[in-house]
Amino acid sequence: xxxxxxxxxxxxxxxxxxxxxxxxxxxxxxxxxxxxxxxxxxxxxxxxxxxxxxxxxxxxxxxxxxxxxxxxxxxxxxxxxxxxxxxxxxxxxxxxxxxxxxxxxxxxxxxxxxxxxxxxxxxxxxxxxxxxxxxxxxxxxxxxxxxxxxxxxxxxxxxxxxxxxxxxxxxxxxxxxxxxxxxxxxxxxxxxxxxxxxxxxxxxxxxxxxxxxxxxxxxxxxxxxxxxxxxxxxxxxxxxxxxxxxxx
Amino acid sequence: xxxxxxxxxxxxxxxxxxxxxxxxxxxxxxxxxxxxxxxxxxxxxxxxxxxxxxxxxxxxxxxxxxxxxxxxxxxxxxxxxxxxxxxxxxxxxxxxxxxxxxxxxxxxxxxxxxxxxxxxxxxxxxxxxxxxxxxxxxxxxxxxxxxxxxxxxxxxxxxxxxxxxxxxxxxxxxxxxxxxxxxxxxxxxxxxxxxxxxxxxxxxxxxxxxxxxxxxxxxxxxxxxxxxxxxxxxxxxxxxxxxxxxxx
DNA sequence: CCCGTTCCTGTGAATTTCCTGAGAAAGCGG
DNA sequence: CCGCTTTCTCAGGAAATTCACAGGAACGGG
Numbered sequence: 001x002x003x004x005x006x007x008x009x010x011x012x013x014x015x016x017x018x019x020x021x022x023x024x025x026x027x028x029x030x031x032x033x034x035x036x037x038x039x040x041x042x043x044x045x046x047x048x049x050x051x052x053x054x055x056x057x058x059x060x061x062x063x064x065x066x067x068x069x070x071x072x073x074x075x076x077x078x079x080x081x082x083x084x085x086x087x088x089x090x091x092x093x094x095x096x097x098x099x100x101x102x103x104x105x106x107x108x109x110x111x112x113x114x115x116x117x118x119x120x121x122x123x124x125x126x127x128x129x130x131x132x133x134x135x136x137x138x139x140x141x142x143x144x145x146x147x148x149x150x151x152x153x154x155x156x157x158x159x160x161x162x163x164x165x166x167x168x169x170x171x172x173x174x175x176x177x178x179x180x181x182x183x184x185x186x187x188x189x190x191x192x193x194x195x196x197x198x199x200x201x202x203x204x205x206x207x208x209x210x211x212x213x214x215x216x217x218x219x220x221x222x223x224x225x226x227x228x229x230x231x232x233x234x235x236x237x238x239x240x241x242x243x244x245x246x247x248x
Numbered sequence: 249x250x251x252x253x254x255x256x257x258x259x260x261x262x263x264x265x266x267x268x269x270x271x272x273x274x275x276x277x278x279x280x281x282x283x284x285x286x287x288x289x290x291x292x293x294x295x296x297x298x299x300x301x302x303x304x305x306x307x308x309x310x311x312x313x314x315x316x317x318x319x320x321x322x323x324x325x326x327x328x329x330x331x332x333x334x335x336x337x338x339x340x341x342x343x344x345x346x347x348x349x350x351x352x353x354x355x356x357x358x359x360x361x362x363x364x365x366x367x368x369x370x371x372x373x374x375x376x377x378x379x380x381x382x383x384x385x386x387x388x389x390x391x392x393x394x395x396x397x398x399x400x401x402x403x404x405x406x407x408x409x410x411x412x413x414x415x416x417x418x419x420x421x422x423x424x425x426x427x428x429x430x431x432x433x434x435x436x437x438x439x440x441x442x443x444x445x446x447x448x449x450x451x452x453x454x455x456x457x458x459x460x461x462x463x464x465x466x467x468x469x470x471x472x473x474x475x476x477x478x479x480x481x482x483x484x485x486x487x488x489x490x491x492x493x494x495x496x
Numbered sequence: 497c498c499c500g501t502t503c504c505t506g507t508g509a510a511t512t513t514c515c516t517g518a519g520a521a522a523g524c525g526g
Numbered sequence: 527c528c529g530c531t532t533t534c535t536c537a538g539g540a541a542a543t544t545c546a547c548a549g550g551a552a553c554g555g556g
Binding site: 177178179210211217238 | 542543544545546547552553554
Binding site: 425426461466486 | 531532533534535536541542543
């Protein structure tokens with residue numbers, strides 16, 4: 001697995017043979033599966049989806065995914081069983097579990113043990129994509145293809161996805177969890193205008209029902225922390241959205 | 249056997265020929281075997297599993313594992329018989345026994361006489377991984393490949409996995425068993441945020457059903473012992489988890 | 497230059513997340 | 527069996543974070 005930089009400046013994961021990464025989405029709620037598939041395709045990944053455990057196993061067999069997104073609550077069998085079947089014939093595939101927050105610790109215990117990961121519903125797409133990237137990065141193929149990078153850089157601004165640390169020009173900057181996700185989304189799309197709707201869709205939970213101006217608010221927070229007294233890197237495109245780029 | 253540092257900074261055991269270590273897991277409880285396999289694969293090891301004694305012997309024959317994790321209670325034959333068969337054709341392989349806590353102690357004593365080791369169910373994955381590492385390190389191949397390292401260091405904090413001793417800046421620090429495992433997990437993943445769920449999964453027993461705030465509690469304990477009056481090394485990433493890193 | 501629109505940001509309150517003391521229960525050594 | 531240690535639950539309180547609201551600033555089309 002390697003990272004390349006596309007003409008647009010987006011970095012995307014590729015497999016060693018320079019073919020796009022394949023991800024299998026398993027969820028019985030069709031709209032959610034749809035939402036996920038779209039988001040993952042937007043990442044440049046190849047996506048297939050299944051609505052139940054049996055379908056998942058079948059799909060895995062001929063699709064040979066590099067990673068799986070798996071709802072732990074499925075109509076026919078539970079997450080662990082599906083995982084078992086997948087793993088039986090298909091060793092190393094990393095899995096990202098989707099689980100309800102209130103599902104009293106839905107026996108998440110054990111699920112993340114193997115280096116797999118999980119997110120609780122309702123999640124933000126940014127969260128899912130980030131975790132998935134992490135899993136793929138750390139999976140066998142990534143190691144085989146060389147050094148995996150856990151850090152995003154735009155100009156003198158650096159964001160480390162492992163330690164959740166942010167710094168600009170060497171100075172450490174403290175950001176909150178939401179600020180971190182927003183900044184990560186911006187930095188993953190440098191020099192590209194992102195609309196408030198896009199940002200809301202990616203960074204906030206999919207069922208967020210609040211005011212649209214939280215985005216403005218958090219942009220404001222980030223500016224205070226990142227651009228304070230320096231060449232601004234976060235820019236407003238009135239009527240369009242926001243973008244981040246290195247200062248001249 | 250050598251230790252190398254992967255791109256992510258994790259150290260992993262390799263065989264003299266720089267091939268991953270091979271581990272055979274023998275347990276008839278499929279979910280447990282699954283859990284173990286996942287955890288061991290995550291360590292970078294190659295894993296095969298068997299559900300009974302006969303299968304174990306067969307698997308060992310063509311898999312030639314560097315270590316075996318063996319449940320002493322198997323449907324077809326008991327641990328001793330399996331061990332006998334394994335050893336008959338395959339001398340030196342170190343074995344980690346899994347045993348129920350109430351199992352008769354002296355039986356185990358006999359089993360571990362040859363430098364093997366055991367853990368009682370329910371165990372924590374950290375425990376199993378650590379013991380297994382110890383066994384492999386001490387086994388023939390490790391000696392052949394040179395010095396094995398049993399100590400973790402982050403800044404001036406040192407943890408010895410063999411003696412279970414911890415010290416910071418030369419001062420010995422007493423930690424309890426649970427504190428030790430938590431600290432070891434943190435130190436094996438320096439500068440990386442570990443979520444409370446991940447920590448719970450790795451450090452606590454797999455059937456632990458308690459409150460998630462034991463993690464907070466033990467972090468608090470560790471801070472009192474390790475960071476007291478010094479530059480803090482254990483940091484909270486609110487909404488994300490905890491991480492350890494050397495103070496500047 | 498005016499006006500409607502869009503964006504920025506201070507204030508404050510609700511909520512979430514984390515920390516930690518106190519004590520019950522279980523384990524261990526003598 | 528007793529006393530000490532360790533593990534863990536519970537609950538209160540502290541602190542950080544998230545978010546709504548609203549007034550004012552900046553912008554851009556006409």
